[in-house]
Amino acid sequence: MGQGNWELLAEWLAIAAASDFEPAFPRLRDVLTSVGRMKYLRPIYTALGGSPRTRTLAREIYAAARPRYHVLSRRVVESVLAAHPA
Numbered sequence: 802m803g804q805g806n807w808e809l810l811a812e813w814l815a816i817a818a819a820s821d822f823e824p825a826f827p828r829l830r831d832v833l834t835s836v837g838r839m840k841y842l843r844p845i846y847t848a849l850g851g852s853p854r855t856r857t858l859a860r861e862i863y864a865a866a867r868p869r870y871h872v873l874s875r876r877v878v879e880s881v882l883a884a885h886p887a
Contacts, residue, residue, distance in 0.1 A: 818848035850885030
């Protein structure tokens with residue numbers, strides 16, 4: 802996927818996450834478990850902090866994706882998750 806496409810996908814997923822749009826949940830899971838760039842992780846995880854259901858989803862996805870993330874990405878995602886308690 803070209804860089805511009807990732808930009809659009811990440812933006813769309815952030816909007817979908819903030820809207821608690823359940824049909825996007827599988828794609829959110831796919832992207833967050835396969836992409837480790839903070840440029841994409843931070844806005845999507847932040848958007849997932851908006852509702853209890855998406856916060857739960859964010860924690861489930863992060864638990865699966867954590868081993869694949871760089872240590873700095875882990876720290877940032879963990880700080881985003883901590884800002885949105887369960």
